[in-house]
Amino acid sequence: MGVAILSGVLDSQRSQQAIASSMASSVSSLQDSSMGDDLTELPTRYIATVNRIESVRRLKKTFSAYPDIEIHSGQNVHAAQSADVILLGCKPQMVQDIIAEPGMKEALSGKLVISICAGLRISQMLEWVTPSTKVVRAMPNTPCKIREGMTILTPLPSTLPNSELDRNILLSIFSAVGRCRFLDEKHFDACTALAGSGPAFACVFLEAMADGGVMMGLPRQEALELAAQTMQGAARMVMQSGMHPAAIKDSVTTPGGCTIAGLLNLEDGKVRSTVARTIQAAAEHASGLGQNKK
Numbered sequence: 498m499g500v501a502i503l504s505g506v507l508d509s510q511r512s513q514q515a516i517a518s519s520m521a522s523s524v525s526s527l528q529d530s531s532m533g534d535d536l537t538e539l540p541t542r543y544i545a546t547v548n549r550i551e552s553v554r555r556l557k558k559t560f561s562a563y564p565d566i567e568i569h570s571g572q573n574v575h576a577a578q579s580a581d582v583i584l585l586g587c588k589p590q591m592v593q594d595i596i597a598e599p600g601m602k603e604a605l606s607g608k609l610v611i612s613i614c615a616g617l618r619i620s621q622m623l624e625w626v627t628p629s630t631k632v633v634r635a636m637p638n639t640p641c642k643i644r645e646g647m648t649i650l651t652p653l654p655s656t657l658p659n660s661e662l663d664r665n666i667l668l669s670i671f672s673a674v675g676r677c678r679f680l681d682e683k684h685f686d687a688c689t690a691l692a693g694s695g696p697a698f699a700c701v702f703l704e705a706m707a708d709g710g711v712m713m714g715l716p717r718q719e720a721l722e723l724a725a726q727t728m729q730g731a732a733r734m735v736m737q738s739g740m741h742p743a744a745i746k747d748s749v750t751t752p753g754g755c756t757i758a759g760l761l762n763l764e765d766g767k768v769r770s771t772v773a774r775t776i777q778a779a780a781e782h783a784s785g786l787g788q789n790k791k
C-alpha cells in the first residue's frame with residue numbers, strides 16, 4: 498500500500514510541476530488558481546523504509562524514475578529522525594515493536610504520524626509514543642496508485658499545535674492520490690472494509706462478469722475490458738450525476754427485457770445480502786487487527 502501511495506503522490510507532484518512550468522512564462526497570473534490549494538503542502542523529500550534487502554532492491558527498481566527517493570532497510574529510527582511527517586504502512590501487529598526501537602519515541606516527538614494500519618486504534622498508538630506526538634489514522638485503498646483512491650482520515654483535534662498545517666498536509670497527500678474525506682475513528686472498521694478492502698470485492702464482481710462474457714463466447718481480454726469499463730462508467734454516473742444506483746438500474750431495465758431477466762437471477766443468488774454481509778464480515782475482522790501482536 499505504501500508503494501501505491503508514494504507512486505500516486507510522486508505522479509501527482511510531477512504532473513503539477515509540468516503544468517506549472519508550462520504555464521510559468523505566459524500566464525503567471527492564472528498559475529496559482531490552476532495549481533489548486535490542496536497540493537501546496539506536499540513533501541519535498543521522501544524516505545521509504547522496508548524490512549528486507551530484497552524489498553529495497555525491488556523498490557529502487559519501482560522508483561527508478563525518482564532517484565532522489567531514499568530507500569532503506571533497518572533504518573526506521575534514522576528515517577523518522579530526518580522526517581517531519583511519518584506514514585506507518587507496515588502490518589498492524591508490527592507497529593508496537595517498530596515504535597519500541599531504541600530512539601524511535603524521541604524521533605517521533607512533536608511530529609505528525611499517519612497510520613494506515615487497519616484495526617489499530619489511535620488510543621493504542623498514543624500509549625506507545627510521547628505526549629507531543631500527533632497520531633492520525635488514514636484508510637486509503639490501492640487505486641491511490643493511479644490517483645483514483647478513496648482515503649478516509651481521522652480529524653485532528655484543533656487543540657493540537659499546528660493543526661491547520663497538519664490538516665493541509667493530510668489533504669495535500671491524500672487528495673493528490675484521489676478523493677479523501679474526514680470521518681470519526683468510530684467508523685474506521687467500516688471504512689476499512691468498504692474502501693480499503695473494496696477494490697478486492699469489486700474485482701471479484703468484475704471478474705465474474707467477464708467470466709459470464711467468456712461463457713457466452715467473448716474473448717477473455719475483451720470481456721475484461723467490457724466489464725471494467727462498464728463498472729467504471731456505472732460508478733462514475735453515481736459520483737458525477739449524483740443519481741441513486743437504483744435509478745441507474747431502473748433506467749437500464751426495459752420491461753420484459755434481458756436486464757430484468759439477469760437481475761432476477763442475481764436476486765435469486767442473494768447477491769445484495771451476500772455483498773453487504775461481506776462488508777460486515779470484513780469490518781468485524783478489521784476491528785480485531787492489531788489487537789493481538791501474534
Ligand SMILES: NC(=O)C1=CN([C@@H]2O[C@H](COP(=O)(O)OP(=O)(O)OC[C@H]3O[C@@H](n4cnc5c(N)ncnc54)[C@H](OP(=O)(O)O)[C@@H]3O)[C@@H](O)[C@H]2O)C=CC1
Pocket residue numbers: 498499546547548549550552553571573586587588589591595613614615636637638639693694
Ligand atoms: N493492501 C491494501 O490494500 C491496504 C492496506 N492497508 C494497511 O496497510 C498496511 C500494509 O499492508 P500491505 O501494504 O498490504 O502489506 P505489505 O506486506 O505489502 O507491506 C508491508 C510493508 O511493511 C514493511 N515492513 C515490515 N516490517 C518492517 C520493519 N520492521 N521496518 C520497516 N518496514 C517494515 C515490509 O517490508 P518488506 O517488504 O521488506 O517485508 C513491507 O514493505 C497494513 O497495516 C494494512 O492494514 C490499508 C489500506 C489498504
Ligand SMILES: O=C(O)[C@@H]1CCC=N1
Pocket residue numbers: 615689690693694
Ligand atoms: O486486508 C487487509 O487487512 C488490508 C486492510 C484493508 C485492505 N487490505
